[in-house]
Amino acid sequence: MFFRQRNLKLFSLLLILLAITSFLVNYNQNAGSYTWSPDKYFTRFSDRFRRFMTFSRRICNCDTCVAESEISPWFDERFNQSIPALLTKQNNMIPESVYRWWLRLQSERNPKNINKTIQDLFEIIPSDVDLMDHSPYRCRSCAVVGNSGNLKNSEYGAEIDDHDFILRMNHAPTTKYEADVGRKTTHHFVYPESVRDLQENVTMVLIPFKTLDLQWIVSALTNGTINFAWESSRGSLSERNGSRIDAIRESILIYSPEFMKYIYDKWLLNHGRYPSTGLFSVIFALHVCDKVDIYGFGADSKGNWHHYWENNPSAGAFRKTGVHDGDFEGGKLTHAMICLVRTGKIGQVMTS
Known part of the structure; x- marks a missing residue:
């Protein structure tokens, strides 16, 4: 139970950090003419999170990795x-x-x-x-x-x-x-x-x-x-x-x-x-x-x-x-x- 709660806290913290990062990037890129765009914000956040999770599952940094399973x-x-x-x-x-x-x-x-x-x-x-x-x-x-x-x-x-x-x-x-x-x-x-x-x-x-x-x-x-x-x-x-x-x-x-x-x-x-x-x-x-x-x-x-x-x-x-x-x-x-x-x-x- 302890480890499950700790993992949940870490996952929540990761989501918060990604949200803050995405917000700041969105703000800096639109400084001076910033407008709140929920659809654009959550799309960018989702894309960044998906790339992060995909990278964390990779076993190498090549385009394709020899040891990857479920391919052949x-x-x-x-x-x-x-x-x-x-x-x-x-x-x-x-x-x-x-x-x-x-x-x-x-x-x-x-x-x-x-x-x-x-x-x-x-x-x-x-x-x-x-x-x-x-x-x-x-x-x-x-x-x-x-x-x-x-x-x-x-x-x-x-x-x-x-x-x-x-x-x-x-x-x-x-x-x-x-x-x-x-x-x-x-x-x-x-x-x-x-x-x-x-x-x-x-x-x-x-x-x-x-x-x-x-x-x-x-x-x-x-x-x-x-x-x-x-x-x-x-x-x-x-x-x-x-x-x-x-x-x-x-x-x-x-x-x-x-x-x-x-x-x-x-x-x-x-x-x-x-x-x-x-x-x-x-x-x-x-x-x-x-x-x-x-x-x-x-x-x-x-x-x-x-x-x-x-x-x-x-x-x-x-x-x-x-x-x-x-x-x-x-x-x-x-x-x-x-x-x-x-x-x-x-x-x-x-x-x-």
Whole structure:
């Protein structure tokens, strides 16, 4: 009862303040020849109040906001804002069903205790960044830049660099390719096998597929005792070049296994063993950004799958493997992007 009365008082005070403001504005604009016009006064007051209430309900300050609901039933069926995208010191619990699914991704044998591993991890990495902090005063624009060969000669570089966040994945070189892919990177999505030293002001987003990956990042930032990683093509551990990485600990984020399973279930419809880094990056952007543009996904104009830095147009990596089905995932991703564009969730899509 107390809170209801307090809210009523606050609402009444707001109405009074808006009425006084509208009256003064009306008076100043008509100084010297002021006449009382009730219809004009209440129309102006109603319009101001409606704009205020509309703004207070917005979750961002863009023309359209990715996370807004009740715009597309198709999107609302898949999008779940309650699932955290990152594993953090505050959000460090992995549900049992998620943990069992996660362990099967690379058939890890005799994993170290996950709770102890996570405890060790966050003694090294602060990981207190909250990227899902939507605000009606902010319009965070993001470019997700894939590695497709269809970026060659695209000249999207300047347009990509104009975004607030620029997400890249795995190797993704920019030197010598700036005109097509841009110069800037804010977030780099990697597996342990694809990690490299970070450039200044770049945040690493590590996608872990097993307990060993979390142990490895601790080792790579401290004593470097773990110098091996999983090689999916061989189905075994192999020695990794370099046991330590040059990175600022505050610039390392850990992708949540729970978020990985959510993407697998809702967006990939349980197809394949797990999604690619590209799909992980796209769905991540939908959750942390207000406006999203996609570049460099899918096959080239001839239907070939290759990277923009390679001179190998007939490459068919991940086309028909059990890990990533390029044709299926590319088709699903393309369909998803079309739906997202039609519903205003994504501003534009630069794919084949």
